[in-house]
Amino acid sequence: MTVDSSCLMLVNGERQDCISSLDRGLLFGDGVFETLAVFGDEPRFWVRHLRRLGAGCRRLGLPLPEEVLLRDEATALLTGNEACVLKIIVTRGAGGRGYQVAGNTQPTRILQRHPWPAGSPGCADQGVQVRLCTLRLGSNPQLAGIKHLNRLEQVLARQEWTDPDIREGLLLDDESNVIEGTMSNLFAVNGGVLTTPDLSRCGVAGIMRTVVLEQADHLGLDVTVRPLPLAEMEQADELFLTNSLIGLWPVTGLGKRTWAVGAVTRQLQDRLANLKTEGTAWRD
Amino acid sequence: MTVDSSCLMLVNGERQDCISSLDRGLLFGDGVFETLAVFGDEPRFWVRHLRRLGAGCRRLGLPLPEEVLLRDEATALLTGNEACVLKIIVTRGAGGRGYQVAGNTQPTRILQRHPWPAGSPGCADQGVQVRLCTLRLGSNPQLAGIKHLNRLEQVLARQEWTDPDIREGLLLDDESNVIEGTMSNLFAVNGGVLTTPDLSRCGVAGIMRTVVLEQADHLGLDVTVRPLPLAEMEQADELFLTNSLIGLWPVTGLGKRTWAVGAVTRQLQDRLANLKTEGTAWRD
Numbered sequence: 001m002t003v004d005s006s007c008l009m010l011v012n013g014e015r016q017d018c019i020s021s022l023d024r025g026l027l028f029g030d031g032v033f034e035t036l037a038v039f040g041d042e043p044r045f046w047v048r049h050l051r052r053l054g055a056g057c058r059r060l061g062l063p064l065p066e067e068v069l070l071r072d073e074a075t076a077l078l079t080g081n082e083a084c085v086l087k088i089i090v091t092r093g094a095g096g097r098g099y100q101v102a103g104n105t106q107p108t109r110i111l112q113r114h115p116w117p118a119g120s121p122g123c124a125d126q127g128v129q130v131r132l133c134t135l136r137l138g139s140n141p142q143l144a145g146i147k148h149l150n151r152l153e154q155v156l157a158r159q160e161w162t163d164p165d166i167r168e169g170l171l172l173d174d175e176s177n178v179i180e181g182t183m184s185n186l187f188a189v190n191g192g193v194l195t196t197p198d199l200s201r202c203g204v205a206g207i208m209r210t211v212v213l214e215q216a217d218h219l220g221l222d223v224t225v226r227p228l229p230l231a232e233m234e235q236a237d238e239l240f241l242t243n244s245l246i247g248l249w250p251v252t253g254l255g256k257r258t259w260a261v262g263a264v265t266r267q268l269q270d271r272l273a274n275l276k277t278e279g280t281a282w283r284d
Numbered sequence: 285m286t287v288d289s290s291c292l293m294l295v296n297g298e299r300q301d302c303i304s305s306l307d308r309g310l311l312f313g314d315g316v317f318e319t320l321a322v323f324g325d326e327p328r329f330w331v332r333h334l335r336r337l338g339a340g341c342r343r344l345g346l347p348l349p350e351e352v353l354l355r356d357e358a359t360a361l362l363t364g365n366e367a368c369v370l371k372i373i374v375t376r377g378a379g380g381r382g383y384q385v386a387g388n389t390q391p392t393r394i395l396q397r398h399p400w401p402a403g404s405p406g407c408a409d410q411g412v413q414v415r416l417c418t419l420r421l422g423s424n425p426q427l428a429g430i431k432h433l434n435r436l437e438q439v440l441a442r443q444e445w446t447d448p449d450i451r452e453g454l455l456l457d458d459e460s461n462v463i464e465g466t467m468s469n470l471f472a473v474n475g476g477v478l479t480t481p482d483l484s485r486c487g488v489a490g491i492m493r494t495v496v497l498e499q500a501d502h503l504g505l506d507v508t509v510r511p512l513p514l515a516e517m518e519q520a521d522e523l524f525l526t527n528s529l530i531g532l533w534p535v536t537g538l539g540k541r542t543w544a545v546g547a548v549t550r551q552l553q554d555r556l557a558n559l560k561t562e563g564t565a566w567r568d
Contacts, residue, residue, distance in 0.1 A: 018305055027433070099441075153427070182383055
Protein backbone atom coordinates (compact mmCIF):
# COMPACT_ATOMS: atom_id res chain seq x y z
CA MET A 1 0.00 0.00 0.00
CA THR A 2 1.42 3.35 -1.04
CA VAL A 3 0.80 5.98 1.62
CA ASP A 4 1.33 9.63 0.84
CA SER A 5 2.08 11.17 4.21
CA SER A 6 1.36 14.66 2.86
CA CYS A 7 -2.29 13.69 2.38
CA LEU A 8 -4.74 13.30 5.24
CA MET A 9 -7.81 11.22 4.55
CA LEU A 10 -11.19 10.16 5.87
CA VAL A 11 -13.14 7.28 4.34
CA ASN A 12 -16.73 7.19 5.59
CA GLY A 13 -15.61 9.27 8.53
CA GLU A 14 -12.75 6.99 9.57
CA ARG A 15 -9.08 7.89 9.32
CA GLN A 16 -7.88 5.42 6.75
CA ASP A 17 -6.07 5.62 3.47
CA CYS A 18 -7.71 2.78 1.60
CA ILE A 19 -11.02 1.70 0.11
CA SER A 20 -12.44 -1.68 -0.84
CA SER A 21 -11.15 -2.96 -4.15
CA LEU A 22 -14.78 -3.91 -4.84
CA ASP A 23 -15.81 -0.24 -4.74
CA ARG A 24 -17.64 0.75 -7.89
CA GLY A 25 -15.66 3.98 -7.89
CA LEU A 26 -12.67 1.84 -8.83
CA LEU A 27 -14.45 -0.78 -10.94
CA PHE A 28 -16.42 1.63 -13.14
CA GLY A 29 -15.58 5.21 -12.11
CA ASP A 30 -19.09 5.17 -10.66
CA GLY A 31 -19.00 8.38 -8.64
CA VAL A 32 -18.35 12.12 -8.56
CA PHE A 33 -15.80 14.46 -6.98
CA GLU A 34 -15.05 18.04 -6.07
CA THR A 35 -11.75 19.87 -5.66
CA LEU A 36 -11.89 22.87 -3.33
CA ALA A 37 -9.37 25.59 -2.55
CA VAL A 38 -8.93 26.06 1.21
CA PHE A 39 -7.56 29.23 2.80
CA GLY A 40 -7.45 29.79 6.57
CA ASP A 41 -9.08 26.37 7.08
CA GLU A 42 -12.13 27.49 5.11
CA PRO A 43 -13.04 25.87 1.79
CA ARG A 44 -13.98 28.47 -0.80
CA PHE A 45 -17.40 28.22 -2.44
CA TRP A 46 -18.44 25.28 -0.25
CA VAL A 47 -22.13 25.72 -0.97
CA ARG A 48 -21.59 25.83 -4.72
CA HIS A 49 -19.34 22.77 -4.67
CA LEU A 50 -21.88 20.86 -2.60
CA ARG A 51 -24.63 21.89 -4.99
CA ARG A 52 -22.68 20.53 -7.97
CA LEU A 53 -21.82 17.36 -6.06
CA GLY A 54 -25.55 16.94 -5.45
CA ALA A 55 -26.35 17.52 -9.10
CA GLY A 56 -23.77 14.91 -10.08
CA CYS A 57 -25.18 12.39 -7.58
CA ARG A 58 -28.70 12.95 -8.89
CA ARG A 59 -27.52 12.48 -12.47
CA LEU A 60 -25.91 9.14 -11.55
CA GLY A 61 -28.81 8.14 -9.31
CA LEU A 62 -26.72 7.86 -6.15
CA PRO A 63 -27.60 9.33 -2.73
CA LEU A 64 -25.72 12.48 -1.70
CA PRO A 65 -24.26 12.23 1.81
CA GLU A 66 -25.77 14.74 4.24
CA GLU A 67 -24.12 18.14 3.99
CA VAL A 68 -23.63 18.40 7.75
CA LEU A 69 -21.68 15.13 7.70
CA LEU A 70 -19.41 16.31 4.89
CA ARG A 71 -18.97 19.65 6.63
CA ASP A 72 -18.04 18.07 9.97
CA GLU A 73 -15.57 15.75 8.29
CA ALA A 74 -14.06 18.56 6.26
CA THR A 75 -13.68 20.64 9.43
CA ALA A 76 -11.90 17.74 11.12
CA LEU A 77 -9.39 17.53 8.26
CA LEU A 78 -8.80 21.26 7.84
CA THR A 79 -6.63 22.31 10.71
CA GLY A 80 -3.33 24.11 10.45
CA ASN A 81 -4.45 27.31 8.79
CA GLU A 82 -2.38 26.67 5.67
CA ALA A 83 -3.59 26.96 2.11
CA CYS A 84 -4.47 23.45 0.97
CA VAL A 85 -6.75 21.48 -1.32
CA LEU A 86 -9.80 19.55 -0.17
CA LYS A 87 -10.92 16.73 -2.44
CA ILE A 88 -14.33 15.16 -1.84
CA ILE A 89 -15.21 11.92 -3.63
CA VAL A 90 -18.58 10.18 -3.44
CA THR A 91 -18.83 6.74 -5.05
CA ARG A 92 -21.74 4.33 -5.26
CA GLY A 93 -19.86 2.02 -2.89
CA ALA A 94 -18.96 -1.65 -2.95
CA GLY A 95 -21.37 -4.19 -4.34
CA GLY A 96 -21.49 -6.74 -7.10
CA ARG A 97 -19.26 -7.36 -10.09
CA GLY A 98 -21.64 -6.28 -12.86
CA TYR A 99 -22.96 -2.90 -13.98
CA GLN A 100 -26.30 -3.38 -12.27
CA VAL A 101 -26.47 -1.66 -8.89
CA ALA A 102 -27.32 -4.03 -6.03
CA GLY A 103 -30.12 -2.81 -3.77
CA ASN A 104 -28.03 -2.82 -0.60
CA THR A 105 -25.14 -0.75 -1.97
CA GLN A 106 -24.01 2.01 0.42
CA PRO A 107 -22.18 5.05 -0.97
CA THR A 108 -18.55 5.64 -0.06
CA ARG A 109 -17.45 9.16 0.86
CA ILE A 110 -13.79 10.06 0.78
CA LEU A 111 -12.30 13.36 1.94
CA GLN A 112 -8.67 14.07 1.23
CA ARG A 113 -6.58 17.02 2.29
CA HIS A 114 -3.77 17.67 -0.18
CA PRO A 115 -0.93 20.21 -0.07
CA TRP A 116 -1.44 23.40 -2.05
CA PRO A 117 0.02 22.83 -5.54
CA ALA A 118 3.42 24.45 -6.05
CA GLY A 119 4.96 25.53 -9.28
CA SER A 120 2.81 28.15 -10.93
CA PRO A 121 4.02 31.52 -9.69
CA GLY A 122 3.41 34.31 -12.13
CA CYS A 123 0.79 32.46 -14.20
CA ALA A 124 -2.11 34.63 -13.05
CA ASP A 125 -0.11 37.81 -13.55
CA GLN A 126 1.88 37.14 -16.72
CA GLY A 127 -0.38 34.60 -18.43
CA VAL A 128 0.34 31.14 -19.77
CA GLN A 129 1.20 29.28 -22.95
CA VAL A 130 -1.32 26.60 -23.94
CA ARG A 131 -1.54 23.96 -26.67
CA LEU A 132 -4.26 22.30 -28.68
CA CYS A 133 -4.73 18.61 -27.83
CA THR A 134 -5.18 15.95 -30.49
CA LEU A 135 -7.69 14.01 -28.41
CA ARG A 136 -11.30 15.01 -29.06
CA LEU A 137 -13.88 14.87 -26.27
CA GLY A 138 -16.66 12.36 -26.83
CA SER A 139 -20.22 13.58 -26.61
CA ASN A 140 -22.51 12.40 -23.83
CA PRO A 141 -25.30 14.75 -22.68
CA GLN A 142 -26.07 12.52 -19.68
CA LEU A 143 -22.55 12.92 -18.32
CA ALA A 144 -21.79 16.43 -19.59
CA GLY A 145 -21.26 19.18 -17.02
CA ILE A 146 -20.85 17.00 -13.93
CA LYS A 147 -17.50 16.14 -12.36
CA HIS A 148 -17.66 12.36 -12.51
CA LEU A 149 -14.84 9.86 -12.03
CA ASN A 150 -14.54 8.83 -15.70
CA ARG A 151 -11.59 11.03 -16.57
CA LEU A 152 -9.52 8.99 -19.02
CA GLU A 153 -9.97 11.60 -21.74
CA GLN A 154 -8.27 14.16 -19.52
CA VAL A 155 -5.53 11.70 -18.53
CA LEU A 156 -4.77 10.86 -22.18
CA ALA A 157 -4.89 14.51 -23.24
CA ARG A 158 -2.49 15.47 -20.44
CA GLN A 159 -0.04 12.83 -21.71
CA GLU A 160 0.23 14.64 -25.04
CA TRP A 161 2.88 17.07 -23.78
CA THR A 162 5.72 17.22 -21.28
CA ASP A 163 7.04 20.77 -21.82
CA PRO A 164 6.60 22.41 -18.38
CA ASP A 165 6.23 25.83 -20.01
CA ILE A 166 2.94 24.70 -21.51
CA ARG A 167 0.45 25.02 -18.69
CA GLU A 168 -2.70 23.66 -20.23
CA GLY A 169 -4.05 21.75 -23.24
CA LEU A 170 -7.28 22.79 -24.95
CA LEU A 171 -9.80 20.16 -25.93
CA LEU A 172 -12.14 20.20 -28.92
CA ASP A 173 -15.28 18.20 -29.57
CA ASP A 174 -15.64 16.24 -32.81
CA GLU A 175 -17.10 19.29 -34.55
CA SER A 176 -14.02 21.40 -33.78
CA ASN A 177 -15.66 23.51 -31.12
CA VAL A 178 -13.39 24.35 -28.20
CA ILE A 179 -14.88 22.93 -25.00
CA GLU A 180 -12.38 23.41 -22.16
CA GLY A 181 -8.85 22.73 -20.96
CA THR A 182 -7.84 19.40 -19.44
CA MET A 183 -8.28 20.89 -15.93
CA SER A 184 -9.91 24.25 -16.58
CA ASN A 185 -12.71 26.11 -18.33
CA LEU A 186 -12.07 28.56 -21.13
CA PHE A 187 -13.34 32.08 -21.79
CA ALA A 188 -12.85 34.28 -24.86
CA VAL A 189 -13.43 38.03 -25.13
CA ASN A 190 -14.24 39.41 -28.56
CA GLY A 191 -15.53 42.89 -29.31
CA GLY A 192 -16.26 43.33 -25.60
CA VAL A 193 -18.42 40.17 -25.45
CA LEU A 194 -17.38 37.42 -23.04
CA THR A 195 -18.02 33.90 -24.39
CA THR A 196 -17.56 30.52 -22.73
CA PRO A 197 -18.35 27.21 -24.45
CA ASP A 198 -21.68 25.50 -24.05
CA LEU A 199 -21.18 22.29 -22.03
CA SER A 200 -24.40 20.44 -22.76
CA ARG A 201 -22.67 17.66 -24.76
CA CYS A 202 -19.29 17.37 -23.01
CA GLY A 203 -17.03 19.14 -20.55
CA VAL A 204 -17.13 19.96 -16.84
CA ALA A 205 -19.05 23.02 -15.63
CA GLY A 206 -16.47 24.42 -13.20
CA ILE A 207 -17.39 26.35 -10.06
CA MET A 208 -15.00 29.16 -10.97
CA ARG A 209 -16.62 29.30 -14.41
CA THR A 210 -19.97 30.05 -12.77
CA VAL A 211 -18.38 32.61 -10.43
CA VAL A 212 -16.74 34.38 -13.38
CA LEU A 213 -20.02 34.40 -15.32
CA GLU A 214 -21.72 36.03 -12.33
CA GLN A 215 -18.98 38.57 -11.82
CA ALA A 216 -19.04 39.45 -15.51
CA ASP A 217 -22.74 40.08 -15.11
CA HIS A 218 -22.07 42.37 -12.12
CA LEU A 219 -19.58 44.28 -14.26
CA GLY A 220 -22.25 44.78 -16.92
CA LEU A 221 -20.37 42.76 -19.54
CA ASP A 222 -22.20 41.10 -22.40
CA VAL A 223 -21.95 37.36 -21.80
CA THR A 224 -22.76 34.42 -24.09
CA VAL A 225 -22.65 30.68 -23.44
CA ARG A 226 -22.68 28.86 -26.77
CA PRO A 227 -20.63 26.57 -29.01
CA LEU A 228 -17.26 28.24 -29.69
CA PRO A 229 -15.61 27.20 -32.96
CA LEU A 230 -11.82 26.92 -32.78
CA ALA A 231 -11.38 29.39 -35.66
CA GLU A 232 -13.39 31.98 -33.73
CA MET A 233 -11.45 31.38 -30.53
CA GLU A 234 -8.18 31.96 -32.34
CA GLN A 235 -9.44 35.41 -33.39
CA ALA A 236 -10.43 36.43 -29.84
CA ASP A 237 -9.11 39.69 -28.33
CA GLU A 238 -8.55 38.01 -24.95
CA LEU A 239 -8.51 34.43 -23.72
CA PHE A 240 -8.36 33.06 -20.21
CA LEU A 241 -8.70 29.85 -18.18
CA THR A 242 -10.44 29.28 -14.86
CA ASN A 243 -10.59 26.65 -12.16
CA SER A 244 -11.08 26.56 -8.40
CA LEU A 245 -7.37 26.37 -7.61
CA ILE A 246 -5.79 28.58 -10.27
CA GLY A 247 -8.53 31.21 -10.18
CA LEU A 248 -8.07 32.97 -13.52
CA TRP A 249 -5.05 32.55 -15.80
CA PRO A 250 -4.76 34.74 -18.91
CA VAL A 251 -3.74 32.82 -22.05
CA THR A 252 -0.85 34.60 -23.75
CA GLY A 253 0.21 31.99 -26.29
CA LEU A 254 -1.21 29.15 -28.40
CA GLY A 255 1.28 27.87 -30.96
CA LYS A 256 2.50 30.97 -32.82
CA ARG A 257 -0.48 33.10 -31.85
CA THR A 258 0.17 35.44 -28.93
CA TRP A 259 -2.11 37.63 -26.81
CA ALA A 260 -1.50 40.47 -24.40
CA VAL A 261 -3.34 40.26 -21.09
CA GLY A 262 -6.50 42.27 -21.80
CA ALA A 263 -8.57 44.77 -19.83
CA VAL A 264 -11.58 42.50 -19.30
CA THR A 265 -9.31 39.74 -18.01
CA ARG A 266 -7.76 42.14 -15.48
CA GLN A 267 -11.15 43.46 -14.41
CA LEU A 268 -12.36 39.94 -13.68
CA GLN A 269 -9.17 39.06 -11.82
CA ASP A 270 -9.72 42.11 -9.61
CA ARG A 271 -13.29 41.02 -8.88
CA LEU A 272 -12.08 37.53 -7.92
CA ALA A 273 -9.39 39.01 -5.66
CA ASN A 274 -12.04 41.12 -3.92
CA LEU A 275 -14.27 38.10 -3.43
CA LYS A 276 -11.36 36.32 -1.78
CA THR A 277 -10.81 39.21 0.62
CA GLU A 278 -14.51 39.47 1.38
CA GLY A 279 -14.56 35.81 2.36
CA THR A 280 -16.78 33.44 0.44
CA ALA A 281 -15.88 30.27 2.26
CA TRP A 282 -18.48 28.02 3.91
CA ARG A 283 -21.18 30.58 3.23
CA ASP A 284 -21.08 30.62 -0.59
CA MET B 285 -14.69 -1.39 5.02
CA THR B 286 -17.16 -3.63 3.25
CA VAL B 287 -15.73 -7.10 2.80
CA ASP B 288 -17.41 -9.56 0.50
CA SER B 289 -16.39 -12.92 1.89
CA SER B 290 -17.38 -14.65 -1.34
CA CYS B 291 -14.60 -12.82 -3.19
CA LEU B 292 -10.92 -13.69 -2.78
CA MET B 293 -8.45 -10.98 -3.71
CA LEU B 294 -4.83 -10.20 -4.31
CA VAL B 295 -3.53 -6.63 -4.57
CA ASN B 296 0.02 -6.50 -5.91
CA GLY B 297 0.40 -10.12 -4.89
CA GLU B 298 -0.74 -9.62 -1.28
CA ARG B 299 -3.96 -10.98 0.17
CA GLN B 300 -5.84 -7.79 0.93
CA ASP B 301 -9.20 -6.40 0.03
CA CYS B 302 -8.38 -2.72 -0.25
CA ILE B 303 -6.41 -0.27 -2.37
CA SER B 304 -5.09 3.22 -1.71
CA SER B 305 -7.75 5.89 -2.04
CA LEU B 306 -5.09 7.84 -3.96
CA ASP B 307 -5.03 5.18 -6.67
CA ARG B 308 -5.66 6.70 -10.08
CA GLY B 309 -7.92 3.76 -10.86
CA LEU B 310 -10.35 5.31 -8.37
CA LEU B 311 -9.59 8.98 -9.01
CA PHE B 312 -9.87 8.87 -12.81
CA GLY B 313 -10.74 5.33 -13.89
CA ASP B 314 -7.13 5.25 -15.08
CA GLY B 315 -6.73 1.56 -15.84
CA VAL B 316 -8.04 -1.52 -17.63
CA PHE B 317 -9.63 -4.82 -16.67
CA GLU B 318 -10.48 -8.32 -17.87
CA THR B 319 -13.23 -10.70 -16.82
CA LEU B 320 -12.42 -14.38 -17.40
CA ALA B 321 -14.54 -17.50 -17.12
CA VAL B 322 -12.81 -20.20 -15.04
CA PHE B 323 -13.65 -23.91 -15.28
CA GLY B 324 -11.70 -26.58 -13.45
CA ASP B 325 -9.35 -23.89 -12.08
CA GLU B 326 -8.37 -22.90 -15.62
CA PRO B 327 -9.22 -19.47 -17.00
CA ARG B 328 -10.58 -19.73 -20.54
CA PHE B 329 -8.80 -17.80 -23.29
CA TRP B 330 -6.06 -16.61 -20.92
CA VAL B 331 -3.68 -15.69 -23.74
CA ARG B 332 -6.31 -13.67 -25.56
CA HIS B 333 -7.36 -11.83 -22.41
CA LEU B 334 -3.74 -11.03 -21.59
CA ARG B 335 -3.21 -9.79 -25.12
CA ARG B 336 -6.16 -7.40 -24.85
CA LEU B 337 -5.02 -6.28 -21.39
CA GLY B 338 -1.66 -5.48 -22.96
CA ALA B 339 -3.27 -3.58 -25.82
CA GLY B 340 -5.29 -1.55 -23.29
CA CYS B 341 -2.18 -0.79 -21.22
CA ARG B 342 -0.32 0.35 -24.33
CA ARG B 343 -3.20 2.58 -25.34
CA LEU B 344 -3.19 4.25 -21.91
CA GLY B 345 0.61 4.34 -21.73
CA LEU B 346 0.87 2.19 -18.63
CA PRO B 347 3.22 -0.78 -18.13
CA LEU B 348 1.66 -4.24 -18.33
CA PRO B 349 2.60 -6.46 -15.39
CA GLU B 350 4.64 -9.50 -16.41
CA GLU B 351 2.46 -12.34 -17.62
CA VAL B 352 4.20 -14.89 -15.41
CA LEU B 353 3.38 -12.78 -12.35
CA LEU B 354 -0.29 -12.53 -13.29
CA ARG B 355 -0.39 -16.23 -14.05
CA ASP B 356 1.19 -17.21 -10.75
CA GLU B 357 -1.21 -14.98 -8.85
CA ALA B 358 -4.21 -16.27 -10.77
CA THR B 359 -3.12 -19.85 -10.03
CA ALA B 360 -2.88 -19.02 -6.32
CA LEU B 361 -6.46 -17.70 -6.33
CA LEU B 362 -7.99 -20.46 -8.44
CA THR B 363 -8.25 -23.49 -6.21
CA GLY B 364 -11.39 -25.47 -5.52
CA ASN B 365 -12.18 -26.67 -9.01
CA GLU B 366 -15.48 -24.78 -9.15
CA ALA B 367 -16.68 -22.63 -12.00
CA CYS B 368 -15.87 -19.04 -11.04
CA VAL B 369 -14.97 -15.65 -12.47
CA LEU B 370 -11.49 -14.15 -12.45
CA LYS B 371 -11.31 -10.39 -12.69
CA ILE B 372 -7.95 -8.76 -13.38
CA ILE B 373 -7.58 -4.99 -12.96
CA VAL B 374 -4.45 -3.02 -13.77
CA THR B 375 -4.42 0.65 -12.76
CA ARG B 376 -1.74 3.28 -13.14
CA GLY B 377 -1.30 3.25 -9.37
CA ALA B 378 -1.22 5.90 -6.67
CA GLY B 379 0.42 9.22 -7.34
CA GLY B 380 -0.55 12.87 -7.43
CA ARG B 381 -3.89 14.63 -7.43
CA GLY B 382 -3.86 15.96 -10.98
CA TYR B 383 -4.24 14.34 -14.37
CA GLN B 384 -0.51 14.42 -15.10
CA VAL B 385 1.20 11.12 -14.35
CA ALA B 386 4.05 11.43 -11.83
CA GLY B 387 7.29 9.78 -12.92
CA ASN B 388 7.49 7.41 -9.96
CA THR B 389 3.96 5.99 -10.26
CA GLN B 390 3.86 2.19 -9.94
CA PRO B 391 0.93 0.26 -11.45
CA THR B 392 -1.50 -1.54 -9.16
CA ARG B 393 -2.60 -5.04 -10.12
CA ILE B 394 -5.71 -6.51 -8.59
CA LEU B 395 -6.93 -10.08 -9.03
CA GLN B 396 -10.36 -11.02 -7.74
CA ARG B 397 -12.03 -14.40 -7.71
CA HIS B 398 -15.82 -14.05 -7.84
CA PRO B 399 -18.54 -16.71 -7.64
CA TRP B 400 -19.98 -17.88 -10.93
CA PRO B 401 -23.05 -15.70 -11.68
CA ALA B 402 -26.35 -17.39 -10.96
CA GLY B 403 -29.69 -16.67 -12.48
CA SER B 404 -29.53 -17.20 -16.21
CA PRO B 405 -30.50 -20.83 -16.82
CA GLY B 406 -32.04 -21.40 -20.21
CA CYS B 407 -30.82 -18.16 -21.76
CA ALA B 408 -28.36 -19.85 -24.10
CA ASP B 409 -30.92 -22.45 -25.12
CA GLN B 410 -34.17 -20.48 -25.33
CA GLY B 411 -32.83 -17.02 -26.07
CA VAL B 412 -33.39 -13.70 -24.33
CA GLN B 413 -35.50 -10.57 -24.48
CA VAL B 414 -33.52 -7.33 -24.90
CA ARG B 415 -34.35 -3.64 -24.98
CA LEU B 416 -33.02 -0.54 -26.68
CA CYS B 417 -31.33 1.90 -24.29
CA THR B 418 -31.94 5.63 -24.43
CA LEU B 419 -28.34 6.45 -23.58
CA ARG B 420 -26.10 6.88 -26.64
CA LEU B 421 -22.44 5.90 -26.52
CA GLY B 422 -20.02 8.80 -26.92
CA SER B 423 -17.37 8.51 -29.61
CA ASN B 424 -13.71 8.29 -28.69
CA PRO B 425 -11.40 6.41 -31.07
CA GLN B 426 -8.53 6.52 -28.54
CA LEU B 427 -10.59 4.60 -25.98
CA ALA B 428 -12.70 2.48 -28.33
CA GLY B 429 -12.24 -1.29 -28.24
CA ILE B 430 -10.28 -1.54 -24.99
CA LYS B 431 -11.79 -2.55 -21.65
CA HIS B 432 -10.91 0.50 -19.57
CA LEU B 433 -12.29 1.51 -16.17
CA ASN B 434 -14.44 4.43 -17.43
CA ARG B 435 -17.74 2.59 -17.53
CA LEU B 436 -20.33 5.17 -16.45
CA GLU B 437 -22.13 4.87 -19.77
CA GLN B 438 -22.74 1.18 -19.08
CA VAL B 439 -23.77 1.88 -15.47
CA LEU B 440 -26.30 4.53 -16.56
CA ALA B 441 -27.63 2.38 -19.39
CA ARG B 442 -28.09 -0.56 -17.00
CA GLN B 443 -30.17 1.68 -14.72
CA GLU B 444 -32.72 2.19 -17.49
CA TRP B 445 -34.59 -1.01 -16.70
CA THR B 446 -35.38 -3.26 -13.74
CA ASP B 447 -37.53 -5.97 -15.37
CA PRO B 448 -35.55 -9.19 -14.69
CA ASP B 449 -36.96 -10.76 -17.86
CA ILE B 450 -35.02 -8.26 -19.95
CA ARG B 451 -31.52 -9.65 -20.02
CA GLU B 452 -29.63 -6.96 -21.89
CA GLY B 453 -29.89 -3.41 -23.22
CA LEU B 454 -28.60 -2.48 -26.65
CA LEU B 455 -26.59 0.71 -27.10
CA LEU B 456 -26.52 2.97 -30.13
CA ASP B 457 -24.00 5.61 -31.12
CA ASP B 458 -25.17 9.13 -31.97
CA GLU B 459 -25.70 8.13 -35.60
CA SER B 460 -28.16 5.35 -34.63
CA ASN B 461 -25.79 2.51 -35.37
CA VAL B 462 -26.06 -0.38 -32.94
CA ILE B 463 -22.71 -0.84 -31.18
CA GLU B 464 -23.11 -3.46 -28.44
CA GLY B 465 -25.02 -4.46 -25.32
CA THR B 466 -24.18 -3.01 -21.90
CA MET B 467 -22.15 -6.15 -21.09
CA SER B 468 -21.99 -7.99 -24.41
CA ASN B 469 -21.23 -7.76 -28.10
CA LEU B 470 -23.90 -8.13 -30.75
CA PHE B 471 -24.08 -10.17 -33.95
CA ALA B 472 -26.73 -10.14 -36.69
CA VAL B 473 -27.26 -12.74 -39.41
CA ASN B 474 -28.94 -11.58 -42.59
CA GLY B 475 -29.15 -13.54 -45.86
CA GLY B 476 -26.51 -15.93 -44.48
CA VAL B 477 -24.03 -13.12 -43.75
CA LEU B 478 -22.82 -12.63 -40.18
CA THR B 479 -22.32 -8.99 -39.20
CA THR B 480 -20.97 -7.47 -36.01
CA PRO B 481 -20.62 -3.72 -35.44
CA ASP B 482 -17.40 -1.87 -36.14
CA LEU B 483 -15.90 -0.72 -32.81
CA SER B 484 -13.40 1.87 -33.99
CA ARG B 485 -15.30 4.80 -32.43
CA CYS B 486 -16.85 3.23 -29.32
CA GLY B 487 -17.58 -0.11 -27.70
CA VAL B 488 -15.53 -2.92 -26.19
CA ALA B 489 -14.01 -5.57 -28.46
CA GLY B 490 -14.93 -8.67 -26.46
CA ILE B 491 -12.81 -11.81 -26.38
CA MET B 492 -15.84 -13.98 -27.18
CA ARG B 493 -16.60 -11.67 -30.12
CA THR B 494 -13.19 -12.50 -31.59
CA VAL B 495 -13.63 -16.20 -30.91
CA VAL B 496 -17.02 -16.18 -32.65
CA LEU B 497 -15.59 -14.31 -35.64
CA GLU B 498 -12.88 -16.97 -35.93
CA GLN B 499 -15.31 -19.85 -35.58
CA ALA B 500 -17.60 -18.31 -38.19
CA ASP B 501 -14.62 -18.21 -40.50
CA HIS B 502 -13.89 -21.91 -39.81
CA LEU B 503 -17.52 -22.66 -40.68
CA GLY B 504 -17.09 -20.89 -44.00
CA LEU B 505 -19.64 -18.17 -43.17
CA ASP B 506 -19.50 -14.78 -44.82
CA VAL B 507 -18.51 -12.30 -42.11
CA THR B 508 -18.55 -8.49 -42.11
CA VAL B 509 -17.44 -6.03 -39.46
CA ARG B 510 -18.94 -2.64 -40.23
CA PRO B 511 -21.36 0.01 -38.92
CA LEU B 512 -24.74 -1.64 -38.34
CA PRO B 513 -27.72 0.74 -38.56
CA LEU B 514 -30.52 0.01 -36.09
CA ALA B 515 -33.08 -0.28 -38.89
CA GLU B 516 -30.96 -2.97 -40.55
CA MET B 517 -30.47 -4.86 -37.28
CA GLU B 518 -34.23 -4.97 -36.75
CA GLN B 519 -34.61 -6.70 -40.11
CA ALA B 520 -32.01 -9.39 -39.33
CA ASP B 521 -32.89 -13.09 -39.65
CA GLU B 522 -30.98 -13.95 -36.46
CA LEU B 523 -29.51 -11.92 -33.62
CA PHE B 524 -27.27 -12.98 -30.76
CA LEU B 525 -25.11 -11.64 -27.93
CA THR B 526 -21.69 -12.79 -26.75
CA ASN B 527 -19.40 -12.32 -23.79
CA SER B 528 -16.84 -14.39 -21.93
CA LEU B 529 -19.23 -15.53 -19.23
CA ILE B 530 -22.50 -16.01 -21.10
CA GLY B 531 -20.89 -17.48 -24.21
CA LEU B 532 -23.59 -16.95 -26.84
CA TRP B 533 -27.19 -15.95 -26.11
CA PRO B 534 -29.73 -15.87 -28.96
CA VAL B 535 -31.91 -12.74 -28.97
CA THR B 536 -35.57 -13.75 -29.30
CA GLY B 537 -37.28 -10.46 -28.53
CA LEU B 538 -36.78 -6.69 -28.83
CA GLY B 539 -39.92 -4.73 -28.03
CA LYS B 540 -42.64 -6.27 -30.20
CA ARG B 541 -40.21 -7.84 -32.66
CA THR B 542 -39.55 -11.55 -32.07
CA TRP B 543 -37.03 -13.96 -33.52
CA ALA B 544 -36.73 -17.72 -33.54
CA VAL B 545 -33.31 -19.13 -32.63
CA GLY B 546 -31.69 -19.55 -36.04
CA ALA B 547 -29.49 -22.18 -37.65
CA VAL B 548 -26.32 -20.07 -37.76
CA THR B 549 -26.73 -19.24 -34.08
CA ARG B 550 -27.01 -22.93 -33.21
CA GLN B 551 -24.02 -23.83 -35.39
CA LEU B 552 -21.88 -21.28 -33.58
CA GLN B 553 -23.09 -22.43 -30.16
CA ASP B 554 -22.05 -25.97 -31.08
CA ARG B 555 -18.60 -24.76 -32.11
CA LEU B 556 -18.19 -22.92 -28.79
CA ALA B 557 -19.32 -26.01 -26.85
CA ASN B 558 -16.71 -28.08 -28.69
CA LEU B 559 -14.00 -25.54 -27.91
CA LYS B 560 -14.91 -25.79 -24.25
CA THR B 561 -14.58 -29.57 -24.31
CA GLU B 562 -11.30 -29.40 -26.21
CA GLY B 563 -9.88 -27.13 -23.52
CA THR B 564 -8.71 -23.69 -24.45
CA ALA B 565 -7.67 -22.51 -21.02
CA TRP B 566 -4.18 -21.17 -20.28
CA ARG B 567 -3.04 -22.12 -23.77
CA ASP B 568 -5.37 -19.89 -25.84
